Amino acid sequence: MTAESGHGASWVEVTYAGATYDVKIEATAGTYAAGLRWGVSTDDGEPGIVALFDGDTANYSKGVAEPRSVGVSSAGQVVIADWIEYGTSTGSRVAVLDTAGEIRYADELDHGAVLVDISDDGAHIAVSTYESAVRVYNVETGELVGLHRCSVVARPVVEFVTENSATHILVREAASGDRLYSITLDGAVVDESEAVKVRRYVGSFEPDGAADWVEAA
Secondary structure (H helix, E strand, O other): OOOOOOOOOOEEEEEEOOEEEEEEEEEEEOOEEEEEEOOOOOOOOOOOEEEEEEOOEEEEEEEOOOEEEEEEOOOOOEEEEEOOOOOOOOOEEEEEEOOOOOEEEEEEEOOOOOEEEEOOOOOEEEEEEOOOEEEEEEOOOOOEEEEEEOOOOOOOEEEEEEEOOEEEEEEEOOOOOOEEEEEOOOOOEEOOOHHHHHHHHHHOOOOOOHHHHHHHO
16 A cells, blocks of 8 residues: 655665665555565575564564565555565465564465555455456455456556545556556456557457558558
8 A cells, every 4th residue: 555654765774684774665554664675696695675664663674585566554564475586487475464574364376476555454455467467355364355357457556545435456557657447356447547448449459451450440
């Protein structure tokens, strides 16, 4: 969840295993901020790190092999996507930690390089994969409650938002890009942008040759 926070710095120093490292703030909600440091595959074995901050206080710093995507709720729950081993064809681990760094949800997916976010109340997580799919899980039960097949993006960027008093998941093509549309917790599309409507319309044509393209246009 990305929202206003009292944490303005993009890089923050933390202590982990007796050494000092910098982590980059990637998600904020309320007074909480979640930061990460990618693992480095060297002989020194420099660790991947995920840290949670409440204001200027570090609640914890935990070692995670390859943390590449995080989200945080306004209650301080953090969702982490661990790519297991960067640069190889592996699955991904997804976990939700509470404010003390204890694991409240954990799963391992066959899909690599997933992107994640968590709802502001910490009840649901969204997991985006390279198969153009977004899965929504109930954190408490582990149940898959929603599945969305994205026809316009290979791996959509996901972000929980509140729209018209309802919890939706905003879908983008890139982290800094405009919204393509939103989906509900069960995966239904709402509020589709005009740009996506055009792309769907163009994609509906399947001409066989140059003459067919002229006729379609």
